[in-house]
Amino acid sequence: MVCTKQVYICHDTITGIFSAIYDAWKESRDTEAGIALRGCLMPQLFCEYREVDEKEQKSIAVERLIKNNLGYNAYWDLYHALLSDGPEKADAVYQTILAARKVKDSRKIMEHLSNPHVAKVFELSRKVANEAHLFTEFIRFRELDNGVLLSEITPKGRVLTCIADHFTNRFPLENWMVYDKTHKVFLVHKAGMNWILVEGEELDQTEAEKVSTAELEYERLWKGFCKSIAIKERENLACQRNHLPIHFRQDMTEFR
Amino acid sequence: MAEVIQEQISLYDKLQILSDAAKYDVACTSSGVDRQGDGTGMGNCSKAGICHSFSSDGRCISLLKILFTNECIFDCKYCVNRSSNDVVRTSFTPDEICTLTMEFYRRNYIEGLFLSSGVLKSPNYTMELIYAALYKLRHECNFQGYIHVKAIPGADQELVKRVGFLADRMSVNLELPTAESLKLLAPHKTRKNILAPMRLVQQKMQDNRQEIVLYRNAPRFVPAGQSTQMIIGATPESDYQILNVAEALYKKFELKRVFYSAFVAVNEDSALPAKTGEGPPLLREHRLYQADWLLRYYRFEAKELLDENNPNFNIFLDPKCDWALKHLEYFPVEVNKADYNTLLRVPGIGYKSASRIVKARKMGTLQFEDLKKMGVVLKRALYFLTCSGKMMYRTKIEEDYILRNLLNTKEKLPDSVTGMTFKQLSLFDDVNFREAQIQTIVG
Numbered sequence: 001m002v003c004t005k006q007v008y009i010c011h012d013t014i015t016g017i018f019s020a021i022y023d024a025w026k027e028s029r030d031t032e033a034g035i036a037l038r039g040c041l042m043p044q045l046f047c048e049y050r051e052v053d054e055k056e057q058k059s060i061a062v063e064r065l066i067k068n069n070l071g072y073n074a075y076w077d078l079y080h081a082l083l084s085d086g087p088e089k090a091d092a093v094y095q096t097i098l099a100a101r102k103v104k105d106s107r108k109i110m111e112h113l114s115n116p117h118v119a120k121v122f123e124l125s126r127k128v129a130n131e132a133h134l135f136t137e138f139i140r141f142r143e144l145d146n147g148v149l150l151s152e153i154t155p156k157g158r159v160l161t162c163i164a165d166h167f168t169n170r171f172p173l174e175n176w177m178v179y180d181k182t183h184k185v186f187l188v189h190k191a192g193m194n195w196i197l198v199e200g201e202e203l204d205q206t207e208a209e210k211v212s213t214a215e216l217e218y219e220r221l222w223k224g225f226c227k228s229i230a231i232k233e234r235e236n237l238a239c240q241r242n243h244l245p246i247h248f249r250q251d252m253t254e255f256r
Numbered sequence: 257m258a259e260v261i262q263e264q265i266s267l268y269d270k271l272q273i274l275s276d277a278a279k280y281d282v283a284c285t286s287s288g289v290d291r292q293g294d295g296t297g298m299g300n301c302s303k304a305g306i307c308h309s310f311s312s313d314g315r316c317i318s319l320l321k322i323l324f325t326n327e328c329i330f331d332c333k334y335c336v337n338r339s340s341n342d343v344v345r346t347s348f349t350p351d352e353i354c355t356l357t358m359e360f361y362r363r364n365y366i367e368g369l370f371l372s373s374g375v376l377k378s379p380n381y382t383m384e385l386i387y388a389a390l391y392k393l394r395h396e397c398n399f400q401g402y403i404h405v406k407a408i409p410g411a412d413q414e415l416v417k418r419v420g421f422l423a424d425r426m427s428v429n430l431e432l433p434t435a436e437s438l439k440l441l442a443p444h445k446t447r448k449n450i451l452a453p454m455r456l457v458q459q460k461m462q463d464n465r466q467e468i469v470l471y472r473n474a475p476r477f478v479p480a481g482q483s484t485q486m487i488i489g490a491t492p493e494s495d496y497q498i499l500n501v502a503e504a505l506y507k508k509f510e511l512k513r514v515f516y517s518a519f520v521a522v523n524e525d526s527a528l529p530a531k532t533g534e535g536p537p538l539l540r541e542h543r544l545y546q547a548d549w550l551l552r553y554y555r556f557e558a559k560e561l562l563d564e565n566n567p568n569f570n571i572f573l574d575p576k577c578d579w580a581l582k583h584l585e586y587f588p589v590e591v592n593k594a595d596y597n598t599l600l601r602v603p604g605i606g607y608k609s610a611s612r613i614v615k616a617r618k619m620g621t622l623q624f625e626d627l628k629k630m631g632v633v634l635k636r637a638l639y640f641l642t643c644s645g646k647m648m649y650r651t652k653i654e655e656d657y658i659l660r661n662l663l664n665t666k667e668k669l670p671d672s673v674t675g676m677t678f679k680q681l682s683l684f685d686d687v688n689f690r691e692a693q694i695q696t697i698v699g
Contacts, residue, residue, distance in 0.1 A: 136306060137306055137307055137308050137309075138308070138309070139364050140363060140364055140365065141362065141363045141364050142363065143362075143363070149362065149363070151364070167364075169292055169293045169300050170293060170298070170299060170300050171298060171362060172293055172295045172296075172297075172298075173295075173296075173297070173298065174298070174362060214359075218359050218360070218363065220268065221267065221268055221271055221356070221360075222360060222363070222365050224268060224271060224272055225271055225272075225275050225320070226309060226311055226317065227311075227312075228271075228272045228275045228276040228279070229275050229276075229278075229279050229311050229317060229321060230279070230311035230312045230313045230315075231279055231280070231313045231315075231520060232313075233520050233535055233536055234313040234314075234315075234518075234520075234535075234536060234538070235312050235313050236312075236313055236314040237312060237314075238314075239310075239313075239314025240310045240311065240312055240313070240314045242314075243307070243310045243314065243316065244309065244310040252309070253363070253365070254309060
């Protein structure tokens with residue numbers, strides 16, 4: 001008899017992957033199964049592929065399952081791993097959840113770094129968290145003529161939800177917006193309200209270029225400041241590059 | 257006269273002049289205080305601090321670092337803004353400072369404001385202006401981000417206190433390590449005038465801690481602590497003297513940080529070292545920072561690292577390796593038994609890996625592979641450690657032998673010490689370079 005592996009195919013979103021985990025957990029947690037992302041699928045022999053019916057309810061159920069059984073800290077790592085750009089992330093998270101069934105204390109699953117799936121989740125989660133931290137540093141807003149602050153970024157992972165609380169707390173009375181150009185997602189904050197994520201829209205480039213009159217002057221002041229604050233006798237571009245990789249500079253005011 | 261010139265200077269030029277004049281101040285950290293925004297204004301602070309950009313010298317830009325004014329009645333020999341220098345003089349108004357800070361902050365350019373100043377008219381007058389600017393920023397603009405402010409030596413106690421309630425960190429620059437040097441290079445400043453506000457801030461912080469215990473919502477006084485900085489290489493002090501001063505500051509004044517600033521020759525003056533074309537003494541500055549860490553995190557004392565006969569750091573070895581080589585009688589230590597303090601003194605073991613070792617060895621006997629995973633730098637530590645009584649390789653416990661091997665492993669200097677090769681070391685780096693040392697290394 002040929003043993004077939006069941007592979008669940010879903011979109012690269014939290015809802016999609018959590019729905020796939022829901023189906024996989026429900027139907028085949030005791031047999032061999034995996035999760036693959038649509039668009040980065042490598043068909044293998046002896047596998048049966050199935051499209052996942054993606055639903056918000058399934059996603060909520062999985063979130064609860066993880067939080068209740070593995071604890072909030074493990075959920076934090078799993079969630080952040082899913083925001084990364086690695087194609088193997090969904091499977092690593094699913095296998096980690098399965099591995100947690102077998103260890104004595106499921107809440108300590110993230111300490112089992114000798115398990116390759118757990119190690120993968122740990123690596124991805126750290127990558128995303130580090131990238132998100134760098135964006136709290138390097139994001140630059142510009143003021144549009146309607147007073148909205150707009151920032152465009154080109155992150156590798158889906159970092160918007162990681163930085164949202166930071167900026168909401170920092171600029172509670174401002175209307176601001178961060179546009180993730182890689183994944184085409186907006187993070188939108190209206191003054192005095194909480195933030196929301198908007199998907200399926202594209203940035204109107206002509207509107208985005210209409211900056212306020214004061215904006216150009218502040219950009220000029222800032223660029224001037226960045227130059228005058230450097231000590232010529234200590235110039236060290238390698239050190240600057242190590243701390244502020246070239247990749248980030250495309251969206252930063254002082255390097256444009 | 258000065259006022260006439262001021263009117264014609266644009267905000268852009270003012271910012272150029274007053275940031276250029278502030279750039280020699282080292283501290284740009286926005287760390288030490290964790291504060292969430294209360295939703296009625298703008299800003300918050302994070303404990304570890306946030307850098308926002310890096311300038312072409314590789315230093316981080318975290319705060320809007322500016323002088324209130326570069327007019328100054330003092331004539332400190334090393335300073336660009338000394339009264340005898342002929343430079344364009346200008347001042348910000350409190351409004352301009354508020355606008356710049358708020359507009360830069362809301363674009364996420366900066367983490368807050370670093371406000372220093374030349375002495376305009378008198379210390380008190382200047383401190384009043386600083387107070388006015390900070391008051392406006394905190395209470396009218398409702399700015400809740402980070403503020404680092406300089407206390408002007410000689411200003412009234414009451415003013416220093418009032419400013420301290422508006423700022424997160426306060427610093428008084430010690431400028432030079434000894435009172436004699438200060439007299440020589442900063443004739444208008446005295447050691448007493450510098451230490452008095454430092455003591456005041458310390459006492460006020462202690463009082464404030466009591467107040468907060470009693471009344472949870474009492475206003476915070478300089479919650480991120482105070483720091484200071486010294487110029488290195490402008491005067492002939494030895495590393496030993498400098499380190500002793502730093503130690504005294506940590507112990508007696510409870511400073512958060514002492515910063516060291518490699519002397520950059522901006523003025524020609526007979527009292528200053530001549531311009532050499534060799535650049536600032538960056539390696540010496542680096543060694544002082546390394547030793548500073550040993551004082552703050554590794555429970556070393558200045559007198560253990562250096563003494564009167566050996567008053568300067570070894571340019572080839574970091575201070576910890578240097579200490580270990582001179583005290584081989586303590587080594588090797590047994591990883592599975594040695595107490596935390598002993599582990600801290602082993603080259604290649606940091607304070608984090610030391611505490612990991614102490615925790616992990618409760619679970620089982622540690623081997624060299626385990627140490628590697630915990631972040632111990634074995635290529636340095638292997639000469640000083642045993643695991644279950646065995647050393648990693650067959651090594652001799654001899655100063656010359658270990659020194660030769662350590663030098664072969666090449667210390668990784670940070671990028672901040674630019675492409676430093678032995679040839680570029682200047683006399684400032686090791687004033688009393690020991691001949692015997694050269695022979696050990698060459699031979």
